[in-house]
Amino acid sequence: MELLTFQNLSPERKEEIIQTSFAEFALKGYESASLSEIIKRLGLAKGSFYRYFSSKKDLYAYLIQNASERRLSKLDNLIEQPGIDFFEVIRQNFFDKLKFDLENPVIGGFLYRVMHERDNNEVADLIGGLYTSVIKITQSIIELDKFKKQLKIQDSEIVAFQVFHMQLWLYDYVAYKYKIDYHDNIKRGQPVLNLSDVELNRVIDVSISMLKNGI
Amino acid sequence: MELLTFQNLSPERKEEIIQTSFAEFALKGYESASLSEIIKRLGLAKGSFYRYFSSKKDLYAYLIQNASERRLSKLDNLIEQPGIDFFEVIRQNFFDKLKFDLENPVIGGFLYRVMHERDNNEVADLIGGLYTSVIKITQSIIELDKFKKQLKIQDSEIVAFQVFHMQLWLYDYVAYKYKIDYHDNIKRGQPVLNLSDVELNRVIDVSISMLKNGI
């Protein structure tokens, strides 16, 4: 993980480094992302970078961790509400994720790409864990007594897969339907403003409905 | 696309070249895949390769085309059967795809990876079309009169997404559930034999059920 020298940087500088790195990895993927490019863009000394992170992979691991924390779902609070409906939890979760990704295209794009880089041997270990843990968390929620009885399918694992992947493809779907150019948004680093909550909710309503009652 | 000189090779040599390339791209992705590595493994001269394909991207395009043809679904015949149920079509399709991928881990792994490389600017043009066309085909089937009335959701586009992505994640799910190491299978190039049709059908039954009636 990141070295102490990185933690000692001013929050502003840290954020600059993180954002620039997010953008590079989001745009090019792990292998093609260029440390040299990041370093040049930051006006950093080559050596300095290696005093913050011990390797490219180390930086990548840090970014995954950092991005995950930022997009941490607020599921916990939700789940604990008495009498809450399972599908309401999912709806909220979908909405939060999509909202976050549209408002933070760089981080959203980064995490999206990370999820699709599980096959890359080089970083499979970093992502495999994340992927597995997300599935497992979803699964454990499903297995809560109060939710379990709301579901028809008893195999919680496959249901978790379905829920998790639907959340993943919602990102694709929105991009496809509204012809959003994520690459461009990442480059410009600007939030995708042109999608109202109403529209967002309509998309999510349909997907929740599919989840609930099938297509 | 491939040059004439490639077509003139013996079928055995062609297949060697194709398989070695599939494996390299499946294992490392487009950018990181190394032509030099492929060429070395094939015992080719550097220059010889470029008499078969005019560039790395050209080879990649050929492989996508070739793999797609090999895994071509037999949907057409199915659809035309009188009185056929929509979900039966999907089930058959899921089964064929999974079966194919398990028996041809190299090609399956290649195509899986291709689908997730849409973000790669370099090859987005090759893949974007494929991705879009698969969605569109799925959508057009859904819109057939005889199937439309079997569905609750009227937005055929989002349904197509759901169906398509479920088929995609089934691959992930099987790997996850049965702890299949695709990387290893690709390297060894051997079919994944240890999954019986019975097991396969069980997985697919559940997923079709989710599709039909929700989770």
Add this chain to the structure above:
Amino acid sequence: MELLTFQNLSPERKEEIIQTSFAEFALKGYESASLSEIIKRLGLAKGSFYRYFSSKKDLYAYLIQNASERRLSKLDNLIEQPGIDFFEVIRQNFFDKLKFDLENPVIGGFLYRVMHERDNNEVADLIGGLYTSVIKITQSIIELDKFKKQLKIQDSEIVAFQVFHMQLWLYDYVAYKYKIDYHDNIKRGQPVLNLSDVELNRVIDVSISMLKNGI
């Protein structure tokens, strides 16, 4: 020089080969010109080419020879006319050369480029001879009794240089003044029609005047 097999080709095929080669060398110069490109453009078999010419340099030598013959000046007839003025000979020569180059941009461009490739070690031997011989011929004309007395400068060698190079730079001058894009003309292989004889003569008049009486 060219091999016998080349001579046995039909005149049309020979001409095709020559013209395609002229264009390639004119456009890119000796080193950068690509035999592969020429061969591809001609739809030739690689091996066939080497049955016509034994090497790239051999082809180049043949082209120089061929182009030189085509642009052979008609000086001889002119010189023998009784009472002819030296400057009239030069004027005619300049006019013929420029006219030829404007009407045959490919060959003109080729020869122009050849003249400037004397420094290239690889082909210096081919061009050095040509260059020297042109100077020597010019010099020998100057030394004819009937012309010698018309000149102020007794060093015929330096005068020959001056005359020869002026003829060379006239090509540059016309291109510069009339913004002629030789590259484009070579690619299109079309005569440069937009320069009338009147204009041509005006340019040549001035240059002859400079030669005769100084600037």
Add this chain to the structure above:
Amino acid sequence: MELLTFQNLSPERKEEIIQTSFAEFALKGYESASLSEIIKRLGLAKGSFYRYFSSKKDLYAYLIQNASERRLSKLDNLIEQPGIDFFEVIRQNFFDKLKFDLENPVIGGFLYRVMHERDNNEVADLIGGLYTSVIKITQSIIELDKFKKQLKIQDSEIVAFQVFHMQLWLYDYVAYKYKIDYHDNIKRGQPVLNLSDVELNRVIDVSISMLKNGI
């Protein structure tokens, strides 16, 4: 242009790099010159070179700039002298140029070659400007009131061409007449000492005379 890292090198190292590069480009021309060769000869690491110059073309541009500055004519001072004769200016200029080229065969050879590489599409942009600007400067001098009246030809553009190209061919002429092997001199990197100022002046006298009163 050159990167900062190059400027930080010791003057000696910089000069080594420059001279080695001059020689390579002078000997082989832009396309055929090999960066690998230069780098090997300098005992550099491949990557180190690219910390000095961002590309082959960048190095070439730098060399052109550097060589031009070294051979900068002292015309300005000369022109401002009251009562100076135009032909005296030219004579001085010719002398300086030739002297410089004979004493610095590598740079002279480099610049000579550069001037003849205008046709090379790859670097035409670098050279076209230089070529045009030299002509234009010459032309503007000619158009100075105090010089204009000394000339017979009113078309200053064509006169500028004549003057500029005569200066160019003087280099050729000297090589031709004294059988100087520039290639060999460049390889050996040694000044061409065997031409006395007396001889040089004789050549220039004749050429100035031709310019003044014709041949």
Add this chain to the structure above:
DNA sequence: AATGAATGAGCCTTCATTCAT
């Protein structure tokens, strides 16, 4: 005789990382 497959050295360039200062 004619073909076109094969060759492999060589090209320019980029990369993550190290380490002396």
Add this chain to the structure above:
DNA sequence: CATGAATGAAGGCTCATTCAT
């Protein structure tokens, strides 16, 4: 401690030429 110079393997690709068929 911070710097930035140095590294050299590896990348994709082109080339003129050879030679078995």
